[in-house]
Amino acid sequence: MNEKQKLASAYWKENLRYLIILLSIWFLVSYGAGIFFKDFLDQFRLGGFKLGFWFAQQGSIYVFVILIFVYVRLMNKLDKKYGFNE
Template identity: 60%
Template sequence: MAFKNEEDKKAYWRENLTLMTKLLLIWFVVSFGFGILLVDLLNQIQLFGFKLGFWFAQQGAIYVFVALIFIYMYKMNQLDKRYGVDEE
């Protein structure tokens, strides 16, 4: 389960950090952007009887965070297989 060479190791970690950066940016936009900055604009839209800005601040950001955890797990399994460092 070791990398074949140093270049693969660097490429693996570069892709890992790129993926984490993208997912954290999505989480930031959803939690801070939708839940705080755009709350007044989003509150004009109703979702299941609740204002959308309120929903993102109270529940939506948590749902997105949990979804991002599963996306990260799926993408990292693909990345591990591509570089030959998977657990199987």
């Protein structure tokens, strides 16, 4: 395996690690907060709505959008680290 292939392999492994972490966060927020922990979260209110309901309806969407920006930032750093930036 040449140096270029090693770099590409390391880049891809780190990219997959970021994806797994970020998608796990999204899963925990969307399913965890909206379904699994709904009863516990419904004790609290946000904007007049029960917190479990809010996460199921809007919170997971907000978190997903934030995770997109986090992913872009992480990928820009990763591109610079491995020399794939423009």
